[in-house]
Amino acid sequence: MTEPDPTTSIAAGDAPALPANPDSLDAVRAALIDWYEADHRDFPWRRTEDPYEILVSEVMSQQTQLDRVVPAWEAFLERWPTAADLAAADRSDVVAFWSSHSLGYNNRAKYLHEAATQVETEFDGAFPTDPEGLQELMGVGPYTANAVASFAFNAGDAVVDTNVKRVLYRAFGVPDDDEAFERVASLVMPDGESRVWNNAIMELGGVACGTRPRCDEAGCPWREWCHAYETGDFTAPDVPTQPSFEGSRRQFRGRIVRTLGEYDELSLDELGPRVRVDYSPDGQHGREWLRDLLTDLDDDGLVAVEKRDDRTFARLR
Incomplete structure (x- = not known):
């Protein structure tokens, strides 16, 4: 039995395919690299x-x-x-x-x-x-x-981040599946060109194919092959939403580290009011709440917690 050409069988044959003609795939690669090398963000x-x-x-x-x-x-x-x-x-x-x-x-x-x-x-x-x-x-x-x-x-594999997934999903109809993204990303990247290629495809996702696509304004080099550009369907893979930062443990952990960075050490009741304005030693957001956060930071090796004379002190490690 003949194995299917990977350029025409991306995911169970039910997704729009990459160009099957090797010359066309070369053109896809060259178009992106030329676009990137002509102009890109200068980080x-x-x-x-x-x-x-x-x-x-x-x-x-x-x-x-x-x-x-x-x-x-x-x-x-x-x-x-x-x-x-x-x-x-x-x-x-x-x-x-x-x-x-x-x-x-x-x-x-x-x-x-x-x-x-x-x-x-x-x-x-x-x-x-x-x-x-x-x-x-x-x-x-x-x-x-x-x-x-x-x-x-210049010795890497194809990078697959959120931007790259969005590009591959829209341009070639790759299904929202991590294995499919990895497979197609590897297929499209030219051998021995990981430095320029990974920069280029991430730039495409960040500049031309963002959440709000800018195909024409950014001169997207893949418009002639792009499934989304042809159909007008610019949906994108689901991206997990980040939990709210405001009021989160992560926010207060960060405040503790930032505050301790300004002092050699602080006691709980010196640190607490600097971390949140409603700190009350015996209240809901008091010593026990603060100890819990400090225990996490101590376990992570970021903060040292020490008891002396019935008081608890904290400092950065």
């Missing part, structure tokens, strides 16, 4: 192939708007310009920096510090060059490892 991490600088940008960019990441990234690298500098830093200073720049999830700062330490102590100061090796670093999952391998070493 500073796109001008470097340093894996440390790229790792910092990738970790900072998780669920943070890129325009906000730029000044934080530049300030971070000015303070800790190399992995060796970061590894030698006091982790509490790194966490305090992260919190003061509102980069979210302070655990990321802790993991970034630990990853830099691993590079120095376990890898002789040299980053692994492939996704598998990069995943050995603390806090580096498959997506981040692949991005660093792609942008630093």
